[in-house]
Amino acid sequence: MDFHIERAKVLPKSNLAKFLEGLKNLSTLIAPVKKGDKFIFSEIEKVSDVAVNYTRTILPPKKFLVPYRRERFSYSTDTLQFNKEFKVRDQIIFGVHSCDLHGISILDSVYLKENPDPRYLEIRKRTVLIGISCMPDEFCFCLSTGTAFPDGANWDLFLTDIGADYFVTIGSPKGDEIVLKLRKLFKDIEKKDLYLYKESTSKKKKAFKLEKLPDLERISQLIELEYDSEVWKEGSERCLGCGTCTNVCPTCFCYTSVDVPTLDGKKVKRIEFTTSCQYPYYSLVAGGHYFKPDRASRFKHRYYHKFVGYPYQIEKLGCVGCGRCSAECPAGISIVETINRLRGIDEKELREATEQASSR
Amino acid sequence: MKKSLEKLLNKPLPVDPFMPQRAVITDIEELAPDHKKFSFAFCDESVNDSWNHIPGQFVMLTVPGAGEIPISICSSPTRKGTVELTVRKVGRKTEVLHRLKPGDYVAIRGPYGNGFPVGIMEGHNVLIIAGGLGIAPLRSLIWYILDRRHRFKEVYILYGTRSYEYVLYKEELKRLRERNDLKCLYTLDKFETEEDRRWADRKGLLTELIPMVELEPSETFVAVCGPPVAYRFIGKELLKHGYPESQIFVSLERKMECGIGKCGHCQIGYKFACIDGPVFPLWDTKNLPEMI
């Protein structure tokens, strides 16, 4: 499917800067850069800014496909003529990790399967995704969600670190075109490269601390059966309801739209902004009734939607194991810990396992 | 690339489902305090002709300057040429809508949602239970059935409101009561005026009307719409009298921004009220937590 040997290539690491320069000449280049102690996806001015060895960005690359604040259209108040001022540009997103690529394929299903959104499709058609391999840290659990490797996802090129080189797999005609344009930078694949490539899989797998990974088998059933569990209440006591977990999630898509009139009163803009199910107003209907009245029901809703809702709607788990929600939560609530507690893994046991693992 | 994804991405750009059709308000009728019925005609004649919906579906109505709101259609698809919506003045958007006058422009997109399963209901008895503003989506169903009366067996309408003042479609419902091909039972929470007494068959809760229905439960489809608090009691009472869960349909209300499963606000458990609902069989309440 994606791994025709004759189409795979090798990019020596020494050529990476030239490769990025080449991409930048093709269209707008977006890649991870360092910001403080963390990383963010950003438009690249200088290719030397690109951080290849990052673990996770604060926000997923989703922000370049579904901007957090976007104008749907505007209309005139007197005649109610609607018009779209939406412009799409070509963009290359470089350095996307496997989990985020899977996240984008989930967004593809959400936006394109039923009632396709033309705006998303247009952006998506004009976006080139170039993935890169990564090693997990203590928050990653992509091995459990089955998103640790990019097979079958919807990318154009994928770079796997095999030591001195990147093993480049080509996932689409668009990716092939890029390799063709920059062919001077690539080498043909050799037997040892293939060996190293195969080895990289087990290398990544071994980097996970298995005892810390959540067990996601039959997770939908678990969440449904534990619907009235105390775990939700306990979690919600620590939850600040700040919405960080959903804002950093690569698969969350909820938004609210507001009509904003201009000062002259002649035009109204329909603005859509990203929102979160953790905010009380999210379930508030006119008249003042909250359908999710307490923090526990909102806290639970996120898990319920990720593990029961997505499988029903798009036949995939809504979680890609990127660990952003756990890493960014101001209160330090961990999705893995919540799942483990729902599973009934004793907290003491869990703590011991963690201590053992970290002392190893 | 996987086949399914390749298919999705290689599609040509679809028609924008977010783009509404311009419509003009042709008539406004004041039904009760803060309740108005608006009639609309699309500016584009071809939309008027091709418009079709299923009773129980809703539209997204753009109130100029204020935003979009989901509103159930209260006119029947069997009566062409106009779309009617009954709206209660309750929030910042409906407040603006209530200030509009005939001739003003609005924009409409839809119809959305699944609607009542009218096809399956054919050949059976139909019991319609409405509380307050819940009569609006059911009015669409009532007229749909009455215009195809021969396809349905016995029809009952149960309707409960606070007082006569808040009864919607007063004249229509009075005329329905005079017809002999359906039975109407109306109740009011309390009797205060002479009109209240004249109107109601009974004083009390909507649930108290259910035992008065003389239908074979297994042969009956039930359509319920009312305030959120009423569903649990009505559901319980219906089950007590032997109506099968899979034949009781409730129409639910949620916050919505898009109507097409993109904004997420209307989630009920794992389903979306906008694309999987807003009409759900009572059976769903068993596996959809927080539904009613």
Add this chain to the structure above:
Amino acid sequence: MVRIGIMGLTGCSGCQCEILNCQEALLKMLKRVSINFFPLAQDDNSLEDLDILFVEGSVTTEEDERKVKKGREVSSLLVAIGSCACYGGVQSQRNDEVSLTEMVKAVYGEKGVPVKVSKPRAVSEVVEVDYELPGCPLDKKQFVYTVASLLSGVKPFFPKIPVCHECKLSENECLILKGIPCQGPVTFSGCGAPCTSAGVGCQGCRGNCDFPNFEEMVSLLTQRGLSVEDAVKFLKVFRGYTAKEIKVRGVVDEKGA
């Protein structure tokens, strides 16, 4: 023309200045409104027959109370702007701790104040308020949006979501996780998170978001070095009369695990 007024009570006039800073928007606005009352910025003022009156500052003196009551009478809409008008402002942070006499004595000494004063109050405690635009100072964009909406006859829409929303979407590192005291998770957003983007913890100037989790907030602050008293004091700075919602969890240091 829509007639508007802008009134200042006890406060720093910063919000009124911020309105003057809406330069371009102000010019556009003036095509549809006439500013009939704005003592800070113009000479001829009349506090009669207004459509919208913006009130800045807390109600602290007898004069304030008289002015705001008159303002309410002559205006069909009254909008409280800034944290002082919405919540009582920084000057009301100790309202529940000491008496008025003690306050006056601490600030003005034995001589006292020549005017009759009360404890600083939010405008809504004295007269009915239609909308509140909190912030210290108020956010210019929100002010323009509110005016634009009201001119179109629509109520403005402000979901009371926490500052974390805007902060996270600006891709800032979480200050709480870095150990800097920040009130973002319990504070009403709308400001665009300028403080946290500059590395300064949110001071809570915009008041409470919907259903704030103060127990956890206090617990997080104490875990990072503040005493419970200091944490509560920090949270109270801008919360004025809403400070009574601040709750502290019985035990605060059992969370290490």
